[in-house]
Amino acid sequence: PWLIAIHGYGMGWDGIDLSLMSPAFLHKRLGLNVAMPILPLHGPRRSSVISGRDYVDGHFSNFIFAEAQAQHDIRCLMQHLRDQYGAKKFAVLGYSLGGYNASLLSTLESDLACVIAGIPATDFASLLQQHSPAIPLREMNTLGVSEDKMRAAYELVSPLNLQPQVPLGKRFMFAANADQLVPPAEVLKLWHHWGQPPLHWYNGSHLSVRDERCVGKFIRDALVSTGVIAPQHTPWE
Numbered sequence: 001p002w003l004i005a006i007h008g009y010g011m012g013w014d015g016i017d018l019s020l021m022s023p024a025f026l027h028k029r030l031g032l033n034v035a036m037p038i039l040p041l042h043g044p045r046r047s048s049v050i051s052g053r054d055y056v057d058g059h060f061s062n063f064i065f066a067e068a069q070a071q072h073d074i075r076c077l078m079q080h081l082r083d084q085y086g087a088k089k090f091a092v093l094g095y096s097l098g099g100y101n102a103s104l105l106s107t108l109e110s111d112l113a114c115v116i117a118g119i120p121a122t123d124f125a126s127l128l129q130q131h132s133p134a135i136p137l138r139e140m141n142t143l144g145v146s147e148d149k150m151r152a153a154y155e156l157v158s159p160l161n162l163q164p165q166v167p168l169g170k171r172f173m174f175a176a177n178a179d180q181l182v183p184p185a186e187v188l189k190l191w192h193h194w195g196q197p198p199l200h201w202y203n204g205s206h207l208s209v210r211d212e213r214c215v216g217k218f219i220r221d222a223l224v225s226t227g228v229i230a231p232q233h234t235p236w237e
Contacts, residue, residue, distance in 0.1 A: 001031075001032055001033065001088075001089040001090070001091060001113065001228045001229065002032065002033045002034070002035060002078075002081055002087045002089065002090050002091070003026055003032045003033070003034050003035070003090075003091045003092070003093060003223075003228075004035050004036075004037065004074060004077070004078065004090060004091070004092045004093070004102075004105075005017075005021045005023070005026070005034055005035070005036045005093050005094075005098075006036075006037060006039070006074070006092070006093070006094035006095070006097075006098030006099075006101050006102055007020065007021070007036070007038070007039065007042070007094075007095060007097075007098050008020075008094075008095045008096030008097045008098050008099075008119075009042075009052045009055065009056065009096055009097040009121075010042070010050070010051050010052040011042060011043070011051065011052075012038045012039060012042030012043025012044070012045065012046070012051050012052070013043050013051065017036055019210060020095060020209070020210050021034070021036060021093075022216070023036065025216075030220065030223065030229050031229060031230075032091075032223075032228075032229065033081075033085075033087070035077060035081060037073055037074055037077050039052075039055070039066075039070050039073075039097065039098075039101070040055065040066045040069045040070055040073070041053065041054050041055045041066060042055070052097075054066075055097075056097075056124060056128070060145075060150060060153050060154075061153075063124060063154065063157070064153070064154065064156055064157055067101070067104065067157035068157060070101050071101070071104060071105060071108060071157075074101065074105060075105075075108065075109065078090060078109070089113045089228065090109075090111075090112055090113060091112065091113050091114035091115070091116070091223060091226070091228045092105055092106070092112055092114070092115050092116065093116045093118065093219065094116070094117060094118060094120065095118045095119060095209065096118070096119050096120065096121055096181070096182065096206065097121055098118070099117040099118045099119060099120025099121065099173075100117075100120055100121045100122065100124075100159065102115055102116065102117050102118075102120070103115065103117045103120055103122075103159035103164070103190060103194075104157065104158075104159045104162070106159070106164040106165060106166040106171065107159060107162035107163060107164050107165060108165065109165065109166070110165035110166060112166045112170065113170060113226050113227065113228050114170050114172070114222055114223055114226040114228050115164075115166050115170060115171050115172065116172045116173070116174070116219055116222055117171075117172070117173045117174075117190065118173070118174050118175075118209065118215070118219075119174070119175050119176055119179060119182055119187070119206055119209055120173065120175070120182065120187060120190055121182050121186065122159065122160055122182075122186050122187065122189045122190040123151065123158075123160060123186055123189055124150075124154055125147050125148075125150035125151035125153075125154055126147065126151075126186060127182070127186065128150065129147045129150075130183070131181075159190060159193070160189055160190060160193050164194060168194070168195045168197055169197075169226070170226050171194050171195075171197040172197055172198050172199075172200075172218070172222040173187065173190065173191055173194070173197060173198070173199045173200070174199065174200040174201075174202065174215050174218050174219075175187040175199065175200075175201055175202075176201070176202055176203075176204045176205055176206055176208065176209065177201045177202070177203060177204075178203070178204060178205050179205055179206045180205065180206065181206040181207075182206060184201075187199075198222070200214070200215070200218040202214050202215055
């Protein structure tokens with residue numbers, strides 16, 4: 001089986017991605033083939049010195065085009081793995097912006113064996129309102145760019161607006177109860193939209209996820225329960 005592991009915003013570099021995703025464990029211990037796509041405008045695909053710049057900032061259409069490109073890339077990668085390596089079973093794991101892309105992919109691909117949305121960004125219109133500096137936010141409001149208008153623009157690529165094609169029993173989520181970047185209320189939006197699948201809360205922050213052993217166990221159990229890996233595999237270490 002193959003695991004498509006999708007990184008978060010500002011990542012796309014080997015040192016960060018390999019540390020977060022633990023591909024050595026996923027491959028050697030759990031027996032998974034691991035593919036780690038780099039999202040548009042990240043890492044070596046960046047448009048400036050900052051990885052991820054212009055993905056969610058700048059003109060609102062940037063995000064729509066970036067998401068369309070990201071989904072195209074991931075689906076082309078999956079088809080390449082089918083054609084060249086005979087891949088038949090795919091699981092998807094995403095962190096933060098990667099969780100957004102994992103959940104969005106579940107609205108396009110019906111034969112995913114398991115989808116795990118980790119600390120997922122879900123509503124970028126809301127997140128931009130929460131995290132934007134006061135002056136740019138005031139300027140947007142003056143121009144009539146409200147949160148509702150932003151949300152309407154993003155509906156084209158929103159997992160909250162589209163229905164998942166993957167059955168409920170194959171969808172999983174984990175999140176941080178002290179997350180200041182993607183607050184719990186944002187995660188719960190996707191959880192309710194998804195029909196309340198298994199959701200694991202860990203006692204930590206958005207950036208502490210790589211150190212949370214309970215998250216690894218949750219990922220492993222999700223892969224076991226969906227038949228992606230056999231139950232005799234060693235627990236997460």
